[in-house]
Amino acid sequence: MAVTIRDVARESGVSISTVSRALASPEQVAEATRIHVQATAARMGYRPNRNARSLITGRSGSIGLVVPDLENPFFGSVCKGVQARARAAGYTVFVADTDEDPTVESEIARSLIKQVDGVILCSPRTTDDEIRALTTETPLVLANRRLDGVPSIIFDNGGGLVAVMRHLIALGHRRVAYAGGPRASWSNAQRAAAFRVFADEQVHGELELIDLGNFPPYFEGGVQAADLAVASGATAVVGYNDLVALGILDRLRQRGLSAPEDMSVTGFDNVAVSTFVRPNLTTVDLPRQQMGRMSVDALLDLVLRDSQASTNESMPEQAADAASGVLQELAVDLMVRQSTGVPSGPGGRGATHQLLDAGV
Amino acid sequence: MAVTIRDVARESGVSISTVSRALASPEQVAEATRIHVQATAARMGYRPNRNARSLITGRSGSIGLVVPDLENPFFGSVCKGVQARARAAGYTVFVADTDEDPTVESEIARSLIKQVDGVILCSPRTTDDEIRALTTETPLVLANRRLDGVPSIIFDNGGGLVAVMRHLIALGHRRVAYAGGPRASWSNAQRAAAFRVFADEQVHGELELIDLGNFPPYFEGGVQAADLAVASGATAVVGYNDLVALGILDRLRQRGLSAPEDMSVTGFDNVAVSTFVRPNLTTVDLPRQQMGRMSVDALLDLVLRDSQASTNESMPEQAADAASGVLQELAVDLMVRQSTGVPSGPGGRGATHQLLDAGV
DNA sequence: CGAAACAATGAAAAGGTTTGCAGAATGGCG
DNA sequence: CGCCATTCTGCAAACCTTTTCATTGTTTCG
Structure with a gap:
């Protein structure tokens, strides 16, 4: 005993x-x-005995983390950040994997609610309404997705895409394609939107942007997108994420084309493998562990506030505002590597202009 | 309320x-x-209320999983398997990341003990004694490490390495190098041992095996090992894991050598990225999710037995044997891809023999 | 018809901790 | 010297559930 x-x-x-x-x-x-x-x-x-303690205090000292796929290194990183910060704060972490299934997502979240002080939903695939419903049942924060009224930690996807575009334009590219991720993906919506508005808000009359469509966010999706990119006449293709970019690179090589000479390629995420391949992938680094840590901070804020709210009614207004439905956007960094370069069409940059003029 | x-x-x-x-x-x-x-x-x-229930029943309905690094896709896979099986059995999973630090490992495990029904230690970095001590405090199973008297789920590392060696020998390689992992790694000990005994138990008089030493189990470790492999005169190098193999491949290319023509390279793990690079990596596939699932099964067996033991004294002997300190070894598969081929020294296979004869 | 077995339900204890309230002890100050 | 304030400690309730034991009512069988 x-x-x-x-x-x-x-x-x-x-x-x-x-x-x-x-x-x-x-x-x-x-x-x-x-x-x-x-x-x-x-x-x-x-x-x-934590059970006895929890029974009387009403707090469990643990939080829940729901992710779509633990096998995906992206979520591994976030999870690591969450775990580290939670442990530092004396909390333990329940992890649940939804296997990318939107329907089991809320079910899993609900089953966790009873045994945790709060829940972090990372890249949830479910609907806004469903998330809002969950919000009424437990303290909840969103990682990698934004929803008004719910504390959300997101990456500056738009900023990242703009950085990529500026980089490509500076290199001389005037015809750029985007190989999108899944239609239902919130991140993809962000990036695709930034891609679309780019031409409008910048003054690059001669810039032509081509949306290649939606692809599975894996290597195979990139393989699929590569041929479309080549056919489009683009000199650079922006991949939804690193895996897609790697797929594009591989298919290009298979077709006897080389990057960046024949086609510049960029990714998103800066997964470890992007430096393992040749050419090294130009990509956007996302501070994934930091997203995990900040999610924990936001959640603990919420939990603390909730528990105080019942005893102490005098709370500064701005403090309430500061974390109740607040949006935190994490800065991202463009990592310029070997997969992007000056377009080398026949005659170089001038020729590209010609190409555009010809309406190709 | x-x-x-x-x-x-x-x-x-x-x-x-x-x-x-x-x-x-x-x-x-x-x-x-x-x-x-x-x-x-x-x-x-x-x-x-799960706390109230746990307080009286003594069971929490959750298990703990301790891994060295969640960011490593290997552990992500195991974790996914654990999570899936646990959920199917009505259990939830606490996950803890030790950041590869042996000292925090047992501390973390102990902090979990109070709130779980049992613990799975995956690839623990701590000592045998420490693990045994933990065993007295909670039901515990070991994943990816073997310890007598403790239920252990392991891969057939030796078998995998033998498969690799047979493959290389069949291709005509007679001088093979091994780029080892960390000295403290249990998996590496297994693989290195299999590598060493291979020459003895097989009848390949002319086979020469070279141990290149220990390297960090990352891409950089492989880069480091590559030059040694080249200098050793080997025609094939067996990497401790895929990351090391990828590092070797990259360094070879950087030096103007190509695989498999100038050097065959193999890995271990079959991580997703091994098919993203050219040449695709010949490697040993490890059923990682299955390891996670079987660990849960073994643990739940143990938990169930413990709880019965207190009430029901009549337990068949062989059932007790079956899971008390049992070792389960998971079969592994060699995935032959592009990074291995016939050695093409000057004059081909015959020349290799000459090389060996010359004592080079 | 009576007794016994049985099925269904309720009362109450137990599990380990936190915490409000009250009592005891100590020290300071008038 | 006496009173009050302060500091420290103990008692007991409360948290919510499971489970044993007893009770009640019903059925079955001799």
């Missing part, structure tokens, strides 16, 4: 309450007693 | 006990009552 607080109390000759206080709120107990009790507890190897 | 069993009891006009039974052990309650109570509970959205 495990050693309980009762055993420690008997052994050290004080009451249960004193033991509890000596360990949980040391300032309330005389120094001599405190030291004695703490020593006894340590000697006996006492560890409070 | 959440709805408790008391509310349901009052609402449906029965006692607390009846509600509890109607939901947990329906066969003990009259059909009419059962239906009525279940309906009322469902209507009120009643969910049992």
